Amino acid sequence: MNARCITELTLIFGKDHILTELEDMIAYSYDAAHVEVLPEVVVFARTTEQISQLMRLAYREKIPVTPRGQGSGLSGGSVPLQRGIVLVMDRMNSILDFDPANRLITVEAGLTTSEIDRTAVSTGLFYPPDPGSVSFSTIGGNVAENAGGLRGLKYGVTKDYVKMLEIVLPKGDIVRLGNRCVKHVAGLNAESLFVGSEGILGIITTVTLALLPIPEHRESALAIFDTLENAAQAVADIIAAGVTPSTMEFMDNTTIKAIQNFKDCGLPRDAEAVLLIETDGEFHSAQAEMARVEAQVKKNSARQFNRARDAEERDRLFEGRRVALNALASVKPNLILEDATVVRSRLPEMVRGIIDIAARYRIMVGIFGHAGDGNLHPTFLIDMKDREEMVRTESAVKELFQLAIDLGGTISGEHGIGIEKKPFLENQLGEASMNLLRDIKRTLDPENLLNPGKIFDMPAIY
Numbered sequence: 182m183n184a185r186c187i188t189e190l191t192l193i194f195g196k197d198h199i200l201t202e203l204e205d206m207i208a209y210s211y212d213a214a215h216v217e218v219l220p221e222v223v224v225f226a227r228t229t230e231q232i233s234q235l236m237r238l239a240y241r242e243k244i245p246v247t248p249r250g251q252g253s254g255l256s257g258g259s260v261p262l263q264r265g266i267v268l269v270m271d272r273m274n275s276i277l278d279f280d281p282a283n284r285l286i287t288v289e290a291g292l293t294t295s296e297i298d299r300t301a302v303s304t305g306l307f308y309p310p311d312p313g314s315v316s317f318s319t320i321g322g323n324v325a326e327n328a329g330g331l332r333g334l335k336y337g338v339t340k341d342y343v344k345m346l347e348i349v350l351p352k353g354d355i356v357r358l359g360n361r362c363v364k365h366v367a368g369l370n371a372e373s374l375f376v377g378s379e380g381i382l383g384i385i386t387t388v389t390l391a392l393l394p395i396p397e398h399r400e401s402a403l404a405i406f407d408t409l410e411n412a413a414q415a416v417a418d419i420i421a422a423g424v425t426p427s428t429m430e431f432m433d434n435t436t437i438k439a440i441q442n443f444k445d446c447g448l449p450r451d452a453e454a455v456l457l458i459e460t461d462g463e464f465h466s467a468q469a470e471m472a473r474v475e476a477q478v479k480k481n482s483a484r485q486f487n488r489a490r491d492a493e494e495r496d497r498l499f500e501g502r503r504v505a506l507n508a509l510a511s512v513k514p515n516l517i518l519e520d521a522t523v524v525r526s527r528l529p530e531m532v533r534g535i536i537d538i539a540a541r542y543r544i545m546v547g548i549f550g551h552a553g554d555g556n557l558h559p560t561f562l563i564d565m566k567d568r569e570e571m572v573r574t575e576s577a578v579k580e581l582f583q584l585a586i587d588l589g590g591t592i593s594g595e596h597g598i599g600i601e602k603k604p605f606l607e608n609q610l611g612e613a614s615m616n617l618l619r620d621i622k623r624t625l626d627p628e629n630l631l632n633p634g635k636i637f638d639m640p641a642i643y
């Protein structure tokens with residue numbers, strides 16, 4: 182990038198909010214996936230207007246720009262594939278408006294998700310989407326990935342809470358989409374287009390979110406199984422029985438052992454699988470729902486059904502689930518974490534399929550995830566330096582995606598397509614849908630400068 186552009190960027194952002202030294206680029210060259218590309222410049226935005234000026238400059242000079250929250254993404258979304266500028270959002274982290282009476286909060290996109298919840302909780306409200314990364318990921322990153330979480334089963338995912346977005350479009354225009362009202366049908370539902378857009382259509386600068394009242398009571402329990410299939414069938418049966426727990430998380434034996442070795446969270450090392458289940462609501466209804474859950478779990482031959490005796494015991498179990506990924510990461514040098522998702526009734530087939538694939542390709546796998554959402558995280562534990570194992574892993578991943586599609590599911594439930602899943606997207610969506618996505622991108626970003634190379638490739642000339 183030429184010196185004139187760097188001078189102009191310094192004028193826009195200020196000298197304390199720009200990095201240009203090579204060694205400073207390393208921290209912004211990767212996320213929680215496997216691709217690394219060094220940017221040429223990193224800038225830290227503090228205002229929407231700065232981002233608008235940045236995009237006008239980028240368009241004039243034809244420089245790629247990659248938005249970045251905290252870089253916790255699991256699909257390579259914030260990696261600057263074509264170098265250029267990384268735009269870091271985490272210094273735009275203010276709460277702009279908190280309106281408990283209307284159960285709304287408006288924040289800058291770089292605010293950490295857990296800060297939103299902390300603010301809401303102070304007045305008896307809460308922000309339901311709680312990804313495992315809630316304490317470090319940004320709300321802008323959550324919106325861009327349509328992040329899910331442990332409470333997704335009952336409360337939905339990020340898209341269910343986005344009321345308004347302020348967005349800088351690729352050519353620098355600033356738009357405000359959505360409305361604070363409960364209902365709103367004036368114009369297209371355009372804000373939804375940007376939820377899950379992985380930073381390729383616009384830069385989210387502020388977000389207005391809906392909040393909910395904190396439920397009066399929570400009941401938590403750990404169901405312990407001797408077979409994976411029984412645990413998966415219990416999930417399907419609980420849903421089919423009309424019960425909607427707020428949380429229903431699955432962990433297999435590899436994951437349980439990894440967690441216990443990482444941190445003692447009170448999980449049974451000898452169980453083939455556990456389900457961490459929570460019901461919430463008014464005291465009696467939460468209790469009654471948990472009783473119905475227990476009946477289904479026992480019907481599926483659970484060895485034990487242990488209700489958490491107090492908040493401390495509950496927090497310990499949930500802590501186990503939250504550290505699952507870090508724990509699995511300590512088992513082998515590398516891991517490949519997927520998030521293929523199916524409808525809940527197909528979960529037993531999905532679990533069987535994952536075990537079969539891992540066995541055939543002789544790869545160690547840990548399975549955990551948001552089972553109540555049909556969203557498992559089969560995690561292949563590997564050593565990327567072992568070329569032969571990598572070849573086997575690539576074939577296994579391919580089969581895994583095909584399995585999800587064959588079962589009527591999706592190749593990503595929450596982590597997004599990013600870089601590595603790009604080759605598999607057309608198989609799920611078909612050619613006509615891919616053309617529509619490309620047309621939308623082309624309309625908003627005719628030069629393909631905003632986060633190029635993510636979700637799908639654009640033809641060289643378009």
Ligand SMILES: Cc1cc2nc3c(=O)[nH]c(=O)nc-3n(C[C@H](O)[C@H](O)[C@H](O)COP(=O)(O)OP(=O)(O)OC[C@H]3O[C@@H](n4cnc5c(N)ncnc54)[C@H](O)[C@@H]3O)c2cc1C
Nearest residue numbers: 250251252253254258312313314319321322325329380385
């Ligand atoms: C331990 C761990 C647990 C996790 N658990 C979950 C989970 O339970 N559920 C889940 O869904 N995900 C989970 N994730 C994945 C990740 O945390 C989420 O995808 C999160 O939403 C990413 O937020 P971020 O701020 O780190 O964004 P980044 O990783 O920096 O960016 C993610 C994508 O969003 C784009 N982006 C970021 N900010 C903006 C913005 N302001 N405007 C436009 N585009 C933007 C980037 O370009 C990129 O494409 C987990 C990750 C880890 C490491």
